Amino acid sequence: MTKEQQVVLVPDYLTVREVAELIDSSPIDVMKTLIANGIMASINQQIDFDTAAIVIGEMGYEAKSQSALEAEKAEQQRAEEMTRKWEQMYKGEKPEDLEPRPSVITILGHVDHGKTTLIDTIRKANVADGEAGGITQHIGAYQVKHDNQTITFLDTPGHEAFTAMRARGAQGADIAILVVAADDGVMPTTREALNHARAANVPIVVAITKVDKDNANPDLVKQQLAELELIPDEWDGDTMMIPIAALEGDGIDDLLEALILVAEEHDFAANPIGTVRGVVLESEVDKFKGTLATLLVMNGTLKVGDSIVAGTSYGRVKAMYDEHGKKIKSAPPSTPVSVLGLNNPPEPGDRFERVKNDKVARAIAQELIEEQAVKAHKPVEALSLEDIFKQFRAGQAKQLNLILKVDVQGSLQPIVDGLEKISGANEEGIQVRVLAADVGSISESDVMLASAGDAEADKAIIIAFNTIVADSAKKQAETHGVEIRNYNVIYKLFEDIELALEGMLDPKYEAKIIGQAEVRQIFSISRVGKVAGSYMKEGEAQRRSKARISRRGKVLGENLEIDALKRFNEDVSEVRTGFEFGVSFVNFNDIEEGDIIEFFVMERVR
Ligand code: GTP
Ligand code: MG
Numbered sequence: 214m215t216k217e218q219q220v221v222l223v224p225d226y227l228t229v230r231e232v233a234e235l236i237d238s239s240p241i242d243v244m245k246t247l248i249a250n251g252i253m254a255s256i257n258q259q260i261d262f263d264t265a266a267i268v269i270g271e272m273g274y275e276a277k278s279q280s281a282l283e284a285e286k287a288e289q290q291r292a293e294e295m296t297r298k299w300e301q302m303y304k305g306e307k308p309e310d311l312e313p314r315p316s317v318i319t320i321l322g323h324v325d326h327g328k329t330t331l332i333d334t335i336r337k338a339n340v341a342d343g344e345a346g347g348i349t350q351h352i353g354a355y356q357v358k359h360d361n362q363t364i365t366f367l368d369t370p371g372h373e374a375f376t377a378m379r380a381r382g383a384q385g386a387d388i389a390i391l392v393v394a395a396d397d398g399v400m401p402t403t404r405e406a407l408n409h410a411r412a413a414n415v416p417i418v419v420a421i422t423k424v425d426k427d428n429a430n431p432d433l434v435k436q437q438l439a440e441l442e443l444i445p446d447e448w449d450g451d452t453m454m455i456p457i458a459a460l461e462g463d464g465i466d467d468l469l470e471a472l473i474l475v476a477e478e479h480d481f482a483a484n485p486i487g488t489v490r491g492v493v494l495e496s497e498v499d500k501f502k503g504t505l506a507t508l509l510v511m512n513g514t515l516k517v518g519d520s521i522v523a524g525t526s527y528g529r530v531k532a533m534y535d536e537h538g539k540k541i542k543s544a545p546p547s548t549p550v551s552v553l554g555l556n557n558p559p560e561p562g563d564r565f566e567r568v569k570n571d572k573v574a575r576a577i578a579q580e581l582i583e584e585q586a587v588k589a590h591k592p593v594e595a596l597s598l599e600d601i602f603k604q605f606r607a608g609q610a611k612q613l614n615l616i617l618k619v620d621v622q623g624s625l626q627p628i629v630d631g632l633e634k635i636s637g638a639n640e641e642g643i644q645v646r647v648l649a650a651d652v653g654s655i656s657e658s659d660v661m662l663a664s665a666g667d668a669e670a671d672k673a674i675i676i677a678f679n680t681i682v683a684d685s686a687k688k689q690a691e692t693h694g695v696e697i698r699n700y701n702v703i704y705k706l707f708e709d710i711e712l713a714l715e716g717m718l719d720p721k722y723e724a725k726i727i728g729q730a731e732v733r734q735i736f737s738i739s740r741v742g743k744v745a746g747s748y749m750k751e752g753e754a755q756r757r758s759k760a761r762i763s764r765r766g767k768v769l770g771e772n773l774e775i776d777a778l779k780r781f782n783e784d785v786s787e788v789r790t791g792f793e794f795g796v797s798f799v800n801f802n803d804i805e806e807g808d809i810i811e812f813f814v815m816e817r818v819r
Contacts, residue, residue: 221269222279226259236274246271306512311482315356315363315547317509318472319415321406322392327422329353330459331392332368335469354494354507354549355536359469364476365509365547367494387481388472389415391443394422395429395456399437405658407441408649412614412662412673416479417443418453418471425458483546489513489567493523494549496558504528504555508544508565515544515567520574521555524563525582527574528555612644613714614673616663618655620680620767624703625650628678631707635714643714648673654766655682655697657689664693674698676706679768681761681811699724701771724759724813728752728790732808736795743802744777744795747810754778754788754812760798761811769808774799 221235229247233240240256246268247254254260260268266276320328335357353368367386389410393403410417419438421431435445435454444450453471457464490513496506506523508515515521519530531554533541544550559565568574615632619625629650636645649662655677663673675690675697682690682697690697700706734746754760756778762770776797778785788794796810 219273220275220277222282223262223265223269223276224279225262227265228259229254229256232260232265232268236269236272238272242272243268306484306487310484310487312485314481314483314485314545315365316387316472316476316479316481317365317367317511317547318388318390319367319386319410320390320392321410322390323394323397323400323402323406326392326394326397326400326403327457327459328392329368331390331420331422331457331465331468332366334459334462334465335366353536354509356548357469359466360473362473362476363547364469364472365549367509367549386413386415387479388475389413389417390468390472391417391419392422393419393434393438395424395431395434396426397423398430398434399441404441404651405649405662407443408651408662409665412648412665416475418468418475419443419445419455420464420468421454421456422459424456425461425463431456481547483512485514485545487513489515489519489521491515491565493559493561493563493565495561496526496555498558502553504553504558506552506555506559508550508552510544510546510548510550512546513567514546515548515550515552517542519567520569520571521552521565521567522574522577522581523555523559523565525578525585526555526557526559526563527571527578529571529574530554612646613710614663614671615645615647615710616659616673616675617647617650617678618659618675618680619650619652619678622652624678625652628703628706631703632710635707635710645710645714654680655686657683657686660686660689660693660695660697663690663695676700678703678706679771681763681766681768701768723816724761725816726752726811726813727758728754728788728812730754730788730794730796730810730812732804732806732810733793735804735806741777741797743804744779744797745804745808745810746793746795749788749790749792749794751790752812753790754794754796754810755814756786758812758814760796761813762798762801762804762808763811764805764808769803770798770801773801 223232223235227235229243230240233243236243244254244256247260247264250264250267250271252260252264262276262278266278269276320332322328332353332355336355355366355368357364357366389406391403391406391410393399407417421434423429424431435448438452438454439445439448439450443452445452445454447454453475455464455468455471457468459465489510491509491511494507494509496504499505504526506526508523515530515533517530517533521527521530530552533544533553534551535541536549538551541550568577617625617628617632619628629647632645632647636643649659655675659675663675665671672695675695677697677699679701682699687697689695698709700709728749729751730747730749732745732747736744736746738744754775756775758775760770760773760775761768762773776799777795778788779795780788780792785794798804
C-alpha cells in the first residue's frame with residue numbers, strides 16, 4: 214500500500230505530538246508543516262480536526278474523523294437493530310410476499326403540550342372536546358390519509374402516571390413524534406419520552422407546538438433538544454423539527470410531509486395475507502357489547518370470524534369496528550380496530566395472533582395462564598450485572614443496557630463518556646448502551662424503562678450515582694426483576710462495568726436499608742459537634758449501621774459512621790419505629806432540620 218492511500222483516524226482534538234505519532238513522523242516536521250500553513254503551535258498544543266486534517270493530508274496521509282466514523286457505526290448498528298426488531302414482527306414472511314403498509318406513528322410528549330390537539334387537527338375531528346377532563350386516558354388510534362398515503366397515529370397520554378402505557382406506545386410504532394410546546398420547552402416527560410423512543414429504536418420527528426403563542430420560543434426548544442443530542446436538521450443534525458400552530462392548522466402539512474419522508478426512507482412493509490398478528494392497544498368491558506379490545510394489526514389481515522389469542526384472553530372475532538365506530542369485515546396491516554368477542558379484556562401491550570380455531574385458542578391461552586401461575590409463585594430473577602456476562606457468552610446478549618441517574622448535571626457527562634470508552638475498549642465486542650442518562654432520583658418510570666425490553670437480555674440495569682431510589686421504584690424493581698446498583702465513586706462504577714464485561718465481577722455487597730428517620734431539631738454541642746434530634750419514621754437504626762443523609766432528594770453524606778446513638782441522653786444499641794432519638798456522625802456535621810437519614814447495613818447478595 215502506498216503512503217498516499219493510508220488512512221488515519223483522527224479525534225476531534227489532538228496535540229501536535231499525537232498528530233506526529235499517528236503518521237509516524239517527527240513532531241518537528243508536523244510543526245514545520247503547520248507553520249507553512251500559518252499556524253504556530255507548540256508540541257503539546259491542541260489543534261482541531263480540521264487543522265490536523267490539512268497537515269496530515271499535506272504529509273501524504275488521509276485523515277478521517279474518528280467521531281464521524283463512530284457516528285456512522287452507531288447509525289449502522291441502529292439500522293441493524295431496526296431490521297432485527299422488524300424481522301421479529303414479521304417473522305416467517307418471505308421478502309417477496311411483503312407489501313408496503315401504512316406507517317404507525319406514536320405521539321409522545323409532556324402533558325398539555327398539545328398531542329391530542331395535534332392529532333385532532335390532523336383528523337379534523339374533535340376528540341379533545343369529548344375527553345374526560347381534557348386529559349387523554351387511553352391510547353387512541355386513528356388513521357389519516359395524506360397525499361394518497363395512509364398513516365396510523367397512536368395518541369398516548371402525557372401524564373406521569375401513564376408511563377407504562379407510553380412505554381408500550383413507543384414499542385408498537387415505526388416512528389415517534391416528540392411534541393414539545395414552544396411556550397414551555399423541554400420538560401421531564403419530554404426527556405422520558407425521548408428515552409422511550411430511543412430505547413425502542415424508532416426514528417424521531419419533533420413537532421414544536423403552540424408557536425402561535427406570544428411567549429413561544431421555538432429556538433430555545435431546539436437548543437434544549439440539541440443538548441439532549443437531538444440536533445435539528447437545519448443545524449446539520451438529522452432530526453426534522455416542525456413548528457406547528459395546531460389550532461390554526463399551521464405546519465400540519467409540513468409535519469405530514471416530514472413523516473412521509475421518514476416512512477419512505479424505511480420502506481415499512483408487511484404481508485397482508487401472512488400470519489395475522491399484532492398488539493393490544495387497550496381493552497374494556499362494555500356493559501352492552503361485552504369485551505371490546507383495541508388491536509393494532511401488524512401483519513396479515515384480521516377478519517370477522519377469526520379465532521385469536523391475545524395474552525391470556527382468547528375468542529372468535531364477532532364484530533370489528535374502525536375508529537369511527539363503523540363496522541368493518543377485515544383489517545389489513547397497520548389498521549387499528551375495536552374487536553368484539555374475546556372472553557376477557559387482554560392487557561394493553563400483549564401480542565395477539567390468529568390461530569386455527571377456538572379450541573387451539575383456548576389451549577394456548579390456558580397454557581399461558583398456567584405458566585403465569587407458576588411464575589407468580591417464583592420471584593422474578595433480577596438480571597444482575599453478574600448474569601450479563603453469562604448471556605454474552607451464550608450469545609444471548611450483545612449489549613449491556615444501562616439507565617443512569619445522577620445527583621448533579623456535572624457528573625452526567627463524565628460518566629457517560631467513561632462508559633462509552635469502556636464500551637469501545639472491551640475485547641468481547643460487547644456494547645455498553647446508555648438508554649437514558651438524567652439527573653434525579655430513581656423513579657418508577659426508570660424501572661418501567663429498564664424492564665420494557667421484549668427479551669430478558671433487552672432489560673436494562675439501573676445505575677444510581679449519588680442519588681436515592683424512591684420506595685415505589687424499589688418495590689417495582691423487585692417485581693419486575695430489575696437490578697438497581699448504587700454508586701458514589703465514579704471509578705468504582707467503571708470498574709464494576711469493566712469487570713462485568715470481562716465476566717469477573719465479584720459477589721456484590723449491597724446496602725440494605727433498615728430504617729428511615731427524619732431530622733426534627735439540631736443541637737450543637739461543643740466538642741461533639743451537631744446532634745440530630747430525629748424521629749424514626751420506618752424500620753430501625755442500629756448502632757453498627759451506617760447512614761446516608763439526604764436533603765430534598767439529594768444525597769449529602771454517604772456511608773457515614775455513627776458516632777453516638779442516644780435516647781434521653783442514654784447510649785442505645787438500637788432505635789425502633791416511632792421513637793425519637795439523637796444521633797451524631799463521625800466527621801460529618803452538615804445536618805439540617807428536615808433532612809432524611811437512611812440507616813443501612815451491608816449485606817452480601819447471592
Ligand atoms: P394530555 O393528553 O393531557 O397529555 O395533553 P395533550 O398533550 O394532548 O394536550 P392537548 O392537545 O389536550 O392541549 C392542551 C392545551 O393546549 C389545550 O388547551 C389546547 O387548546 C392547547 N393547544 C394545543 N395546541 C396548541 C397550539 O398549537 N396553539 C395554542 N395556542 N394552543 C394549543
Ligand atoms: Mg391528549
